[in-house]
Structures are given as structure tokens and as C-alpha cells.
Amino acid sequence: MAGFVVEHDLTTQTLNKNDLTKNIHGQVSVPGNKDEQSSYRWELGGILSGIVFTHELCRKKKVTSGTCTLGCDNTGASLASFGCKRRSPRWACFDLVNMIRYHIKHSPIQWEHQHVKGHQDDHKRFAELDQWSQANVLVDKIAKRELRLNRQLVAGPLLEGQSWKLRRKGRPIAGNVEKQIRNTIHEEKMKKRWIHQFGLDETDEDQYDCWETFKRTCKAKKEWEKVWYAKYNARIGPVMSNLVRRKHEDNPACPRCGEYESTDHVF
Numbered sequence: 001m002a003g004f005v006v007e008h009d010l011t012t013q014t015l016n017k018n019d020l021t022k023n024i025h026g027q028v029s030v031p032g033n034k035d036e037q038s039s040y041r042w043e044l045g046g047i048l049s050g051i052v053f054t055h056e057l058c059r060k061k062k063v064t065s066g067t068c069t070l071g072c073d074n075t076g077a078s079l080a081s082f083g084c085k086r087r088s089p090r091w092a093c094f095d096l097v098n099m100i101r102y103h104i105k106h107s108p109i110q111w112e113h114q115h116v117k118g119h120q121d122d123h124k125r126f127a128e129l130d131q132w133s134q135a136n137v138l139v140d141k142i143a144k145r146e147l148r149l150n151r152q153l154v155a156g157p158l159l160e161g162q163s164w165k166l167r168r169k170g171r172p173i174a175g176n177v178e179k180q181i182r183n184t185i186h187e188e189k190m191k192k193r194w195i196h197q198f199g200l201d202e203t204d205e206d207q208y209d210c211w212e213t214f215k216r217t218c219k220a221k222k223e224w225e226k227v228w229y230a231k232y233n234a235r236i237g238p239v240m241s242n243l244v245r246r247k248h249e250d251n252p253a254c255p256r257c258g259e260y261e262s263t264d265h266v267f
């Protein structure tokens with residue numbers, strides 16, 4: 001659930017006490033396709049809008065220096081936004097991280113971040129929580145209420161710092177650009193290769209479902225398992241027949257039973 005808390009500590013004469021204690025909340029639509037949305041992306045959307053809003057406030061009130069601390073209950077989103085790690089197009093939600101970094105870089109004020117543990121009201125009374133945790137509980141409630149309204153989203157105007165967009169099959173790519181480009185170039189070829197490998201009929205109407213299931217299964221595996229599955233499914237794993245072919249062994253016989261050791265034999 002997207003939630004952010006911004007605490008102002010701006011060294012200026014133009015912001016009065018009322019501005020600093022005012023509780024402001026608003027709704028933002030996080031751009032992106034439905035299948036790209038995640039709690040991580042919503043957190044990033046919250047961080048981005050918090051920063052952009054604060055900058056707008058600074059501009060209006062002519063604030064030119066100061067420090068702002070942004071609280072967030074998602075460590076990954078905080079680190080991607082404020083961490084010193086060099087950002088990479090391989091990251092998920094690279095588009096939003098890019099924009100957040102842009103706005104922090106061009107900010108008139110200093111930005112700091114603080115991790116606030118989420119859902120603390122599950123175990124403690126609201127009144128016992130500190131200011132940060134209370135604010136986190138409140139924004140969580142507001143966000144849930146907003147989500148229930150199921151509003152029709154409208155595409156907003158372009159935001160400063162938005163980089164050029166790559167599109168795949170007409171849809172903009174939000175993150176892991178390298179993987180998406182690789183898929184665009186190779187997916188059709190890969191699909192044909194695996195259909196052939198598994199001896200399936202290329203004209204089969206169920207082919208699309210098979211391919212989607214195969215992709216989902218592969219995605220659900222850990223990285224080392226993916227490599228293992230790909231190798232064995234492609235029949236290039238280190239079984240005796242392959243080792244002989246590569247001149248690493250002389251005898252293709254199975255060490256247990258003496259039969260010819262192919263990949264299928266091992267299974």
C-alpha cells in the first residue's frame with residue numbers, strides 16, 4: 001500500500017507554523033500497465049509524488065534551502081530512491097526510480113529518508129505510536145479507502161524528469177528494459193525452438209496457453225533452477241553422452257547400470 005510521510009524542517013521565514021503542521025494528503029495515479037503494478041511500484045509512486053509536491057510547495061513559498069525527511073515503510077523502494085547504488089535499467093520500475101532520482105538531484109532542498117515499520121497498529125494502540133508510525137497508519141487507511149473507490153484513472157500531463165519511453169507491442173516498458181528488449185527480439189524464436197524441442201505441433205491451438213504456462217513456470221523458479229531446467233530441457237546437461245560428445249569422457253555408459261546415458265536415461 002502506497003504511503004509516505006513527509007516532515008518539513010525547512011529553514012525559511014516564508015513558511016508559517018500552520019504550513020508545517022498542516023496535514024495534507026492527496027491521491028495519485030501510478031502510471032503503468034495493470035500487470036506491472038505492485039506494492040513496490042505504488043510506494044515509488046508515493047515517494048515521487050511526495051517529492052514533486054514538496055518541490056511545488058517550496059516554489060510557491062520561495063523556499064530555497066532546508067532539509068526534508070521522507071518516511072517510507074518499504075525498504076526496497078527507499079533504497080532505490082535515496083540509496084547510493086548506481087541505478088540500472090535492469091531494475092524493476094526503472095522509469096519511476098529514474099524520475100525520483102531526477103527530482104532529488106534537481107531539488108532546492110536536501111532529502112533524507114527514514115524507514116517506518118508498516119502496520120504497527122496491528123500490535124499497538126494508535127496513541128502509543130510515535131508521529132512517524134501514526135502517519136504511516138493514517139496514509140495506509142486513506143490509500144485503502146481510495147482503492148475501494150475504484151476510480152477511473154486518467155493519464156496526467158507529462159511530468160518533468162520523465163525520460164523517453166520505449167514501447168513493446170504498443171505498451172510502454174516500465175522497468176527491466178534489457179530483459180524486455182531481449183524478449184522482444186528473441187521470444188518468438190525461443191518459442192519456436194521450445195515447441196520443436198518438446199515435439200509439439202506448431203499449428204496446435206493450445207500452443208499459446210502452453211507457452212504462457214511454460215513462461216510462468218520458468219519465472220517462478222530461482223535463478224539457478226532456471227539455468228538447470230533450461231539446460232536439461234535443451235538436452236545439453238552434463239550427462240555421459242554429452243560429455244563424450246564434448247570429448248570430456250570416453251565412455252557414454254551410465255556409471256550405475258551401464259546403459260547409454262542420455263538426458264532421458266538420467267530422469
Ligand SMILES: [Zn+2]
Pocket residue numbers: 254255256257258259265
Ligand atoms: Zn543407468
